[in-house]
Amino acid sequence: SSEHIIARVSISCVIFYYILCNFLYLHLVKEKMAPDKKAATISNVTFVRPAKFYLSGFSNIPHVTYFYIFLCFIYIMIVVGNVLLLSVIFLVKTLHTPKYMIVFNLALTDLCGSTALIPKVLDTFLFDNRYIVYEACLSYMFFVWFFASVQSWTLVTMAYDRFIAICFPLRYHSIVTKPAIAAMLLFVWVAMLSLISCMVGLLDRLSFCGYLVIQSFFCDHGPTFRLACNDTSLNFIIAVIICLPPLLIVLTYVCIAIALSRIASHKERVKALKTCISHLILVAIFYLPFLGTNIAVLTSSLHPNARIINSTLTHTIPALLNPIIYSLKTEEVLNSIKKLCKKNRLTFINKNLHYIK
Numbered sequence: 001s002s003e004h005i006i007a008r009v010s011i012s013c014v015i016f017y018y019i020l021c022n023f024l025y026l027h028l029v030k031e032k033m034a035p036d037k038k039a040a041t042i043s044n045v046t047f048v049r050p051a052k053f054y055l056s057g058f059s060n061i062p063h064v065t066y067f068y069i070f071l072c073f074i075y076i077m078i079v080v081g082n083v084l085l086l087s088v089i090f091l092v093k094t095l096h097t098p099k100y101m102i103v104f105n106l107a108l109t110d111l112c113g114s115t116a117l118i119p120k121v122l123d124t125f126l127f128d129n130r131y132i133v134y135e136a137c138l139s140y141m142f143f144v145w146f147f148a149s150v151q152s153w154t155l156v157t158m159a160y161d162r163f164i165a166i167c168f169p170l171r172y173h174s175i176v177t178k179p180a181i182a183a184m185l186l187f188v189w190v191a192m193l194s195l196i197s198c199m200v201g202l203l204d205r206l207s208f209c210g211y212l213v214i215q216s217f218f219c220d221h222g223p224t225f226r227l228a229c230n231d232t233s234l235n236f237i238i239a240v241i242i243c244l245p246p247l248l249i250v251l252t253y254v255c256i257a258i259a260l261s262r263i264a265s266h267k268e269r270v271k272a273l274k275t276c277i278s279h280l281i282l283v284a285i286f287y288l289p290f291l292g293t294n295i296a297v298l299t300s301s302l303h304p305n306a307r308i309i310n311s312t313l314t315h316t317i318p319a320l321l322n323p324i325i326y327s328l329k330t331e332e333v334l335n336s337i338k339k340l341c342k343k344n345r346l347t348f349i350n351k352n353l354h355y356i357k
């Protein structure tokens with residue numbers, strides 16, 4: 001059947017991609033420096049590694065502490081919203097569908113990504129721990145970018161779901177099945193694990209022989225590799241690969257637009273388009289600050305404060321709004337929450353009545 005073919009192809013891609021990335025990792029980036037040295041030699045090439053980096057954060061902004069306190073409240077809301085959404089999808093069996101498998105994955109990466117980023121940011125700037133050890137900086141970068149990349153490719157998976165639903169409505173349930181979506185999500189996790197490992201490993205082969213101040217609020221990839229004093233072309237290529245998801249989403253919606261233009265009824269076109277609005281809002285919130293930052297960096301000089309604000313929007317706002325925009329506003333999830341509340345209330349009342357008797 002088509003779902004088994006898709007699952008097998010996806011699993012084969014996972015295995016091939018994993019072997020390829022690990023081959024590149026082993027041959028390009030595996031060598032590590034000795035812990036008591038600031039320089040390592042690999043094949044007669046010396047790599048200069050600093051003991052620590054310095055995270056600049058915002059510069060010349062009064063009362064910036066309030067921003068980080070506000071970020072703390074955002075993190076609390078992210079945790080509450082996404083834990084609620086994960087719990088509802090896990091507990092309600094009617095939501096165990098391919099669509100909500102993707103939503104569950106998105107909520108999980110939102111939660112993990114925010115946890116990898118925000119607590120460390122608060123520790124760095126609220127308690128003035130701006131110096132970060134070299135190895136800790138690379139680990140920090142790995143986890144933040146790993147979860148951000150999984151989140152990004154999960155949005156691509158959502159676009160694929162909408163593409164099949166609109167362009168192949170009669171075959172939707174035979175193509176978008178639980179095994180097929182599970183295979184796609186597995187591919188995303190394994191592929192991003194390999195890609196981000198390569199990204200951080202390639203950074204470990206650079207030499208940092210001068211300025212060691214990272215113009216960001218965390219160990220961001222771009223501001224860090226630009227501090228290197230040798231060839232960074234491979235790191236730039238990896239950065240370009242990470243930017244592929246928005247292009248794929250644009251191509252998907254071009255195909256959807258072509259399919260909608262062939263629908264005769266205006267009412268049907270509007271109805272089909274409404275199913276994409278939530279996803280399009282999420283895509284805009286996630287990618288516009290990110291793309292704006294990168295375009296500004298390539299075309300002109302961008303003030304570090306502007307970059308930090310855009311990075312904050314990219315890494316926190318989607319995780320905050322995802323449970324509201326994409327999930328909690330849908331009838332299925334709201335009805336499921338009401339049923340769970342009603343069920344728990346009845347259980348609580350029955351227990352109290354039993355205790356009174």
